Structures are given as structure tokens and as C-alpha cells.
Amino acid sequence: KQPPPAPAKTPMPRAPPPPAAPPDQGFVPAQAGRGARIPRPPPPPPIPSDARRVANGAAAAEPDLDEDEPPQVVDTGVWARESAQAATAKKKGKGKKKRQAGRGADDDEDAPAAAGVAAPVGPRAPAVASWAAEVENAIAGTLLAKLLRREAWSTEVDPSTADDLVAELAERLPWASPLGLRLPMTWAEFFSLEIDGGPKRSSKRGTSPVVQRLQRNIPHLFSHYVTMVFFLALLHGLANFGLMLFAAAAQAGLLLTPADALPASVPRTARPRMLQVAHLLLWLCFARSVWLMHLLVKLLLAGLVALHAYAVADVTER
Numbered sequence: 001k002q003p004p005p006a007p008a009k010t011p012m013p014r015a016p017p018p019p020a021a022p023p024d025q026g027f028v029p030a031q032a033g034r035g036a037r038i039p040r041p042p043p044p045p046p047i048p049s050d051a052r053r054v055a056n057g058a059a060a061a062e063p064d065l066d067e068d069e070p071p072q073v074v075d076t077g078v079w080a081r082e083s084a085q086a087a088t089a090k091k092k093g094k095g096k097k098k099r100q101a102g103r104g105a106d107d108d109e110d111a112p113a114a115a116g117v118a119a120p121v122g123p124r125a126p127a128v129a130s131w132a133a134e135v136e137n138a139i140a141g142t143l144l145a146k147l148l149r150r151e152a153w154s155t156e157v158d159p160s161t162a163d164d165l166v167a168e169l170a171e172r173l174p175w176a177s178p179l180g181l182r183l184p185m186t187w188a189e190f191f192s193l194e195i196d197g198g199p200k201r202s203s204k205r206g207t208s209p210v211v212q213r214l215q216r217n218i219p220h221l222f223s224h225y226v227t228m229v230f231f232l233a234l235l236h237g238l239a240n241f242g243l244m245l246f247a248a249a250a251q252a253g254l255l256l257t258p259a260d261a262l263p264a265s266v267p268r269t270a271r272p273r274m275l276q277v278a279h280l281l282l283w284l285c286f287a288r289s290v291w292l293m294h295l296l297v298k299l300l301l302a303g304l305v306a307l308h309a310y311a312v313a314d315v316t317e318r
Helices: 049-061 076-115 126-140 143-147 162-172 187-191 209-220 222-240 243-256 270-291 295-311
Strands: none
Touching (some): 126 143, 126 209, 126 222, 209 222, 209 295, 222 243, 222 270, 222 295, 243 270
């Protein structure tokens, strides 16, 4: 006997796909095999009333449109940008008119100033020029400034006035200031200046009190500082028998030698000219000595000058 045939296998029915969500619920159907629901994107913003009027007006102006044609959608973003640009252009036009009106008023106010009225100078304008003016005044009244003019050499010296001219030159060249600089105080007063260790600190904005003190003290004591540097250079020239030593000796000899002690071959009228030449030669040798001075020595001297001007009390208040 043969075994009965095996029954045929019937395929298992597949599960139907999940039904699509109605559009009211705000969901879209998920993919097959997944039970998640994906939210729909938010609806577009409502059309402004002005844009709606524009759309209605366009629809009313074209009543013969075919019903099968898709409705035209108004781009609210383009309309908003155009309206914003128009408003900005209007504001710019108004602002430009106001600025032009203001410039016209300023021109009317500045007309007297252009006609010849000087503009007021601010309080910070003379801050830098004050110390420069002090230094210029210290050099302006010296014998060097006088000898650099043509009048000091163009006039002839009479034998009767030669001694008076030498006396005037000797008065301008005291032993306390061989360079002829005008000293605002004696050396005894200079070395007895009050030392307060520097100005007090201040929390106010603006120029530092240290800078203000240096701007006041250095120009006022400029002649003393230059003369001290001259004496130091003279000592260095004495150690090396430099040119400045011979120039200083020639000036001192012409000042101390009386007129009768000069040789007969030297006229009396030549003594004032010789003294002027010796003084110019002394300044030239001093400038050469400062120029050839080592850089570290220059920095040391400048630091000592700044330190003394900082530590000494304000000399302008004396």
C-alpha cells in the first residue's frame, strides 16, 4: 500500500497595511512595517489683509480665467520685502533732507569764523606746546642765539666801544653758566630744592600726574641740566685733553686777560670778535662731545634727569 499524499501547504495570508490617517488628524501614513506616525509640517502663515486685497483685486480684474487653471498664489515674502524697501527708502530720504538742513545751519554759523573769527582753542591744545615754549625761551635769550644772527658780525667795532662790548659779553658768560644759558635760580637753590618723592597717585582720567610734573620741571630746569652735562663733558675732555678743553680755555683766557696785557700786534677791536669765535667753538665742541657720547651714557643721563625732575617738588609753584 502506498502512503496517502501529503496535503498541499497553503500560504499564510499577509496582514493588511495599516489604514491611512485622515487628513483632519494632522498625520501622514507611516511606512509599511512601522507603526510610527510622522507629524505634518506646520501650515503656511496667513496672507496679510493687504496682500489678500491685492489678490482679490487681481481676481476681479480677470473674471475670464478658466476654472481648470490652478489658482495663483501670491508670494507674501516678496511683497513684504518690497514694502520694507520702500519704507526704508522713504526714511533715508527724510534723513538726508534733515542732514542737508543741518549742514546749511552749520555753514551759516561757521560763516563768521571763516570771515576772520578765530576758533577757540581747547584746553588740551597748549599741553605739548607749553614745555616746548619753555625750552625755546631758555635758548632764545642766550649769547649763542645772538651770535647766530648777521647783525652780531656785520657791525664794525670802534676802539672806544671795544672794552664795553667785551664787558657785555663777559656779563652774558658768567662762571656759573659758561654756555651763556639763563639759569632760573642759583646753583645753591637748585641743590636745595625740596624732594617729595614724586606726585601722589590720582584716579582721575586724563594725563598722568607723573607726566604733568615732568612737563613742568624739565623745561623749567632745562638750563641747569644742560650746564651739568657740559661740566661732565668738560671733565671727560680734561682727562683726554680733548678739543672742548682748549675751547673752554680760550674763552676763559679772553675773559680774564685785561686789554693792556694783549700783545701790541693784536688790535683792541679784535678782542670782542675773538671772544665770539671762542664761544661758538665751545658750543661746537660740546655738541660734538654729546654726539660722540656712548649710547648707554646718554640713556643714563636722560634717566637721571627724568628721575630728578620726578622726585623734586613742582618748581613752578615756588
